[in-house]
Amino acid sequence: MQYRSRLAIAPLHWRISAYIIMVLFTLITVFPLVWLGYSSLKPNAEIVQHPLALPQAPSFDNYVRAWTMGGLGTALENSLIYTGIATVSTLFLALAAAFGLAKFPFKSAKFFTWAFSVGLMLTVHAVIVPLFLAEVRIGLINTRLGVILPYVAFDLPMSILIALSYVKGIPDALIESAEIDGAKYRQIFWSLIVPLSAPVAATMAILSFLRHWNEFLFVFIFTTKKALKSLPVAITQFAGRQNIEYGLQYASLVIGIMPMILFYMLFHRQLVKGFGEGALKE
Amino acid sequence: MVNARSKRRSYLSFVLPAFVIYAAIMVFPLVFTLGLSFTKWKGYGPIEFVGFQNYARLLSDPVFHIGLRNNVLIVLISVFGQIPLGLLLAYMLHRRMVKGAKLFEILIFLPITISSVIVAQLWNRVFSPVGILPTIVRQLTGNHDYIMTIFENKDFAFVPIMFVLLWQHTSLYMVIFLANLQRIPDSVIEAAKMEGASEGIIFRKIIVPILAPVVFINSILAISGSFKSFDLIYSMTGGGPAHLTEVMAVYMYNTTFVFQNYGYGSAISIVIILFIVAAIMLTKAATNKLNMV
Known part of the structure; x- marks a missing residue:
């Protein structure tokens, strides 16, 4: 989408508030997805002990097991x-x-x-x-x-x-x-x-x-x-x-999300156009 | 030139395939749902006609009342949460109040592509004892045993679901408002600036009134959409615990497909449709009025 408005710059307090709101909203949108992504590369014990930490030795084990078991x-x-x-x-x-x-x-x-x-x-x-x-x-x-x-x-x-x-x-x-x-x-x-x-x-x-x-x-x-x-x-x-097999849960969810992120990257412009011009939510 | 008769045949050959599929799958079954809603039926055996008994039962069914209340909460979070926040975000992007507006837009709009059932599972993990939220709370408060109990809370069990709905759909309204903001000529804002209007005044006195019809129509669409809510809630909680997060469509599903109560389930379906039709009629009436002014 083009941002046509090239008007005189908005006053400082508006811009500061805008940054705070935008960054906060973007973090809340993106961080759960990022967290899910890197957590899916951790073994189960690591997920339980350090839920927010990055994986010590990233591994695709969970993916292999989730893919075949599911x-x-x-x-x-x-x-x-x-x-x-x-x-x-x-x-x-x-x-x-x-x-x-x-x-x-x-x-x-x-x-x-x-x-x-x-x-x-x-x-x-x-x-x-x-x-x-x-x-x-x-x-x-x-x-x-x-x-x-x-x-x-x-x-x-x-x-x-x-x-x-x-x-x-x-x-x-x-x-x-x-x-x-x-x-x-x-x-x-x-x-x-x-x-x-x-x-x-x-x-x-x-x-x-x-x-x-x-x-x-x-x-x-x-x-x-x-x-x-x-x-x-x-x-x-x-x-x-998967009650306590967190790694398997995370990996399977990433497998569900990945195709749509790819789809989104390919067709972002058309999606914005399609929804923006009044297609309904469903 | 072709004669009128073969022209008619061509016309029908274009329209009828779509119409037959549509009528067979969407219109025809609706008549049966309406019929079933006046019966008592277990899915097998004789069908017993009970008149308006199912509808009368809805009036005094506490579970249905919780479902209806939660549907109303979804309406409220849509109209007073998603839409105003979407408008605010769109305006900030449109006026380029932040650098990298394009990047923000792309990241914020992303959840629109993820299926609701997977969004539900994702947030269940975020709220779980080893999820993001409880972990942060544990680190901030030093209480090492903290887990989220809001889901069992009689009054607030539905709040996390409302938050997820806000996360999922706000960006949709942002994109709709962005498209509409771009139709407002820059000169309108320029002129107001020349007159010395502040940013707050421009937003409240110029932008909001111009976009009022868009806000209004999206509100009604959000309301009619709210009554359909199923996937997210079914996948997140299934309506539980103890029906605290029930919505009408989930209750309808469980009544029909789990408890095999086809008549009562059909009555709930019909009530959902009536709410949606009422919301759309309101839009039509109001749009006509807006056009006349």
């Missing part, structure tokens, strides 16, 4: 599959729906748009019981599809509304001239709408990826097999079971 490799793989498929599906379903709703002159478009916006108010908890019962009956429980479908459904309302306001801005003339050239609507979608929507698609995909990656309840309830758990669920369950 089945975290499988969990990471599951997270990538759930999140990857759900993000791509949501993106194209939402763009297609937005194209239909924005550029075709049918009255039902108003109804569909309204129906999707109602979805913003619904929570997972409002539908999880019937959905669970239905998945049991259809046999979707304990399948990857049984997790991915609700991921996509819950992400559609927000994604469609973001896509809709963008696709509306694409000039009708472009679409009309393609029609005159004899292009089918499917061709218009893939060769015109999708490429032109690239900037908003990037924001949508990044926000969507974040929501899917951090989702908890669907995986937690709809899968009972360890082989299907996502990373956040596997780590919560693993860390919760």
